[in-house]
Amino acid sequence: MKVRRVFDIIALALTAYFAVRGLVRPEGNGQILPYAAVALYIALTFAALYITPRADAGRAARAGSGLPRWAAYLVLLGCALLPLLVSRYTPPEQQTASHATWYLGAVGAVLTIMCARHRPVPAWIGIGILALESSLAIGLVPALASGLMGSAVWVAVAQLLMVFTDRAYRDTSRLAALQQATSAWQASQAVRRQERRRRIQYALAVAGPVLSRVIAAEGALTDEERVQARLAEGRLRDELRGARLLDDDVREAINAARLRGATVTVFDEGGLDDIEAGDLDAVRHELAETLRETDAARIIIRTAPDPRVAVTIVGRSAGGEGLTEEDDLQLWREVPRPGVE
Known part of the structure; x- marks a missing residue:
């Protein structure tokens, strides 16, 4: 199974989990705002997962190719609106309940996807906005206990994985380039050796009979044979050099x-x-x-x-x-x- 597919399955599973948390409420589902909040969250998740650049040749081979800058900040805007929307329809006495703090983990999951898709700066800006809004709504300590800390940890882990994955990708690309250069060099050397053997065989075919005649006559050659021997020697040098x-x-x-x-x-x-x-x-x-x-x-x-x-x-x-x-x-x-x- 490809890494991107595993990444998508985990992200969609978390999306389903937080969507259920947002919809299951003690007073029932008579209001429209919880549905709107969950729909916004699902839209943000799919945008962070599946919006891709028009031309992404540099990172197309990696799982989770880069998220376009405009899409990253559009998702960041939606992540900033989601806590405000949830706090608006939640009664003050239920602000710290599980069904009211689901947005902490939900926004953290979206920002984690954003960071994994090579947008760490908007992701950390989103964590800062989430911390500010949740602190104003329920207090910093309850927010940390209800999921804010976990969201920050997820983004940090995603950034570390992104750094290590990018480094491994660069090392693999460099190794592949070195292997390709080595293979090309070996092929060129093989061609040169083959060319030298062919030329030596040609030279010996030209000079061989003359050399045999020199050996057989023990150097006592006629003038014509001496000329042929000199020409054969020159040809042999030419073929070698x-x-x-x-x-x-x-x-x-x-x-x-x-x-x-x-x-x-x-x-x-x-x-x-x-x-x-x-x-x-x-x-x-x-x-x-x-x-x-x-x-x-x-x-x-x-x-x-x-x-x-x-x-x-x-x-x-x-x-x-x-x-x-x-x-x-x-x-x-x-x-x-x-x-x-």
Whole structure:
């Protein structure tokens, strides 16, 4: 059984109990005011229980979603009128009788519902008004003994339960978010491991025959076999370090650059992880076109951490390894990230 349903059953049971107390009177039910008072009490209870906001997405999952502010103060006004109505039709000598003090518990029950529905301030204002009106009608001590103390305790317990429930709800939501983030991270790691295995298998399929030939010939290779071995080595490095930079078009362009004698170095440091597949294809296409157009002897391809740049392509002439004067810059190309103007 849901918590809200249990909450409703308890509230309706108390409503029936206090309604019977309000109607059972020693002089009979000839007056209309007792019926009006009980009807007002029932209306207040149903308003406090079932009026909901038009949009309550933040608390819809919890039992007893928030009572609208306007409804809370409307119920508070009715709770302030109920003791006055009961005192009006009750004779002075019967003001402390059980059938005359039923409003103390009844109003307390309504205010408890209000507090449980995240309106503690109007609930405590209602307790203050109830204490003032009952003290003026029968005195503070008789009022405390007849149900005022119990009403205040109910509201206090409801507020404590509301605080603890809200804290548990926040902790549960935070735990669910952490679990969701952990599951997403584990899934991404599994995808990356699968991608790395696929690339390694591809690289071994390309380089395996050449490596087998090197081992079988004990390094005594022909010039053509040496070229194939150098290309296979480059492909193996690309597959291990290139990650998302490579597709068939890019591989073909890199292979063509190496066949003409260029040194191509590929680094993927994760700068493309958040780019969608369609946009990534466009980045790869531009990379392949750039490689076909350049005649640089040394080409460095690197994913960029810059939020505006996806890939940086640097091409240099056949100079020294460092950035010396003779190591002239021939190519500098930044492929922008998709969607960046």
